[in-house]
Amino acid sequence: MAGDDWRTHAEWLAGKLAEPRSRWWAPIAATPRHLLVPRWWQRGGGSWSLREGADDAEAWMHAAYRRTTSLVTQVGPLHADHASPGDRPEGRPASSSTNPWLVMQMYRFARIHPGHDVLDVATGSGYGCALLARLLGDAHVTSVDIDPYLVKAAGRRLDALGLRPVLLTADATGPLPGGYDRIVSMVGMPGVPASWLPALRPGGRLVTTLAGAPITITATKDDDGGAWGKVEHATAGFMAARSGPDHPADTPLPADTAEGENVRTGRYPVIDLDRSPELAATLFLAAPGIHHGYDEDADGVRTAWMVHADGSWARATGRRGERPVVHQSGPRRLWELLDGIRHDWVADGYLQVYGATVRIDPDGTAHFARGRWRATLPPAG
Structure with a gap:
């Protein structure tokens, strides 16, 4: 134009x-x-x-x-x-x-002010990095991305705008360069990387979403090397962090899922977890790394499935409002895990995940708690 x-x-x-x-x-x-x-x-x-x-x-x-x-x-x-x-x-x-509204939501959660040194995780197009550089100045902004081309292209385009923040090709789950007052991730992480807290200055703040779950974590670093924070009341998510040229593949369902070791009638009807953030978030923290899907055919028959890298899988089929037939196999009964979470939801009227406190150990292990509910998420990397 x-x-x-x-x-x-x-x-x-x-x-x-x-x-x-x-x-x-x-x-x-x-x-x-x-x-x-x-x-x-x-x-x-x-x-x-x-x-x-x-x-x-x-x-x-x-x-x-x-x-x-x-x-x-x-x-x-x-x-x-x-x-x-x-x-x-x-x-x-x-x-x-990333859409500008979500970029700004993450930056507001981070409480970024002039004078802060910020690590922008996932350079992408460079738009978020551009906003940071205009607010803070080039010298206060470092951005990393796993993809060398994205770093190169963003650098070229930012330079044409007169912006020259530090752009690096790096895996954000590995060692990080320098020290920062804020770390903000524009990709979903499988957990808090072990390298983040050592790179965050005391009193510094990290903000990240989790890959595979509509969860946003904010936390402030303590003098002991750990951090305290919470799960924000926000359901936005990002693409999962990748380690290669393509999006990481989901764990596939086993080729033969006709029966499974366990066949039973489920307690609650089939549900699309993508339409229920609280359930999806709580399930993810109960079984980190779980993948799920949903489909409804022309006759109104609904099918939902879940699979985990430990070899567990579940498939449930039924019509709206009906108790489904559930097939499961592997070391865990994933549908029973979901039914247990749904029981708590029905009994209490809500789930505990949003607004929960988060204690992050120096190695990145995150401990979630609210009321009687507890969950632990291992670090990424």
Whole structure:
């Protein structure tokens, strides 16, 4: 888009995300997000198609400056920058420019102020990094990403905007460079990495979501090397952190799941866990690393399944409101675990996960507690 026409859109976005006197208003209003995402993938008709911003300036502005729109930049191993118009990649999104509302939610949870040194985990398009650099100054912002291309492309585009924060290719679950007042993750982590607390200064604050669960953790570092915090009342999630060129694969269901070692009638009807954040979050903390799915056929028959890397799996089938037939196998009975959580939900009217306190040990082990409920999550890495 020629000239400064984009500024109208950026200022509109700033007005949606921040009050006029907020310290964040000016960084949002001054950042041309569209230049950081010149190409992206759009889902439609069951497949992904490439969008080229320069081909339709109006659509580019509409996509780039919407408050709650994440722009998918990579599907499977194919980044939009390297794609041809006829490409139809298969797989799951592996990188994106996170929607601005969620970026700001994470930064507000982090309580970032001028003078802080911030580690931005998952550079992505560089948009969040740009906001940080405008607020804090280049020297106070370090951003890491596992993907060398993302780091290179973001660096080039940020440089064109006059922004030069420190960008590094690194695995955020491994050793981290330097010391920080804030660590904010824009990817879902399997747990709190063991390297984070040593890199966080006393009184520093970390903010992360968990991969596979709608959980946001905020915590402040103590003098003893651990941290205290809580599970925020927020259900947003991010793509899972990856260690290679593609999104990490879910644990697949075993090829033969016809019967299983245990067949029974479930206590409660089949439910889509993606529509019940409290249940999904509590189940994840009861069995970290669990994956789940859901489907409803044309006849209204619902099927839900769960699988864990320890070899446990469960599949439940039934109609709305009916007790399902459940097939299970492996060292744990995953559906019975879910039914137990649902029983607590029915008995108490709510689950304990949101608002729970979190104690993080120096090695990253996280201990959750609220009322009688307890859970422990091992560190990532």
